[in-house]
Amino acid sequence: MRGLFEDENPAGKEEIVGGAFLLRAFALAREAALLAAVEAIAKVSPFRHMITPGGFRMSVAMTNCGGLGWITDRRGYRYDAIDPETGRKWPAMPPEFSQLAVEAAGEAGFSGFHADACLINRYAPGTRLTLHQDKNEQDYTAPIVSVSLGVPATFLFGGIERGDKARRILVTHGDVVVWGGPARLRYHGIAPLKAAQHPKLGEYRINLTFRKAG
């Protein structure tokens, strides 16, 4: 039974499939620090809509922090230490980000996770991310840690092949999804965001995705 307010979801761990876990409300107590850090990062490296190799503008607005940032342009997908929009290094990974990532990974059974990249995605109503694999990282032994903030979204969690049936999981403010090991290369995405309002983020959803990219 859901609470009267979306943010009242009780904390808890649920295994989605082998190697993938939903940590409900895991980041909730840190929302103020996380949102302040996102705001500071976006002042240095603003959210922008990147272009896919196919020449399409992504509906999700993105920025990064950490030693490496995920980027896409007509040449392909990759990680780079330099923000192509500013010509400077991505903002440093805030300590509260690193701490959240290692703790969430540990809670899911992946000890010693040290993220060197954090992709920050901003979703407006209607924005989506079609099913894809995270496969631009150097090795796949480290898990992926995905933190949801703001309006609720439907997280799509599929299989190893694109055509595999995807599970639909409602992720709300403060929820964290961690996947690694046998689930590391599973397809995943976000269904078109339904219009809603969040007290702190208005119409937006923010997602922090931590990786060991290098």
Place this chain on the structure above:
DNA sequence: AAGTATCT
């Protein structure tokens, strides 16, 4: 194809 168009 981390996106879009088009068809059932």
Place this chain on the structure above:
DNA sequence: ACAT
């Protein structure tokens, strides 16, 4: 299906 398409084919950066």
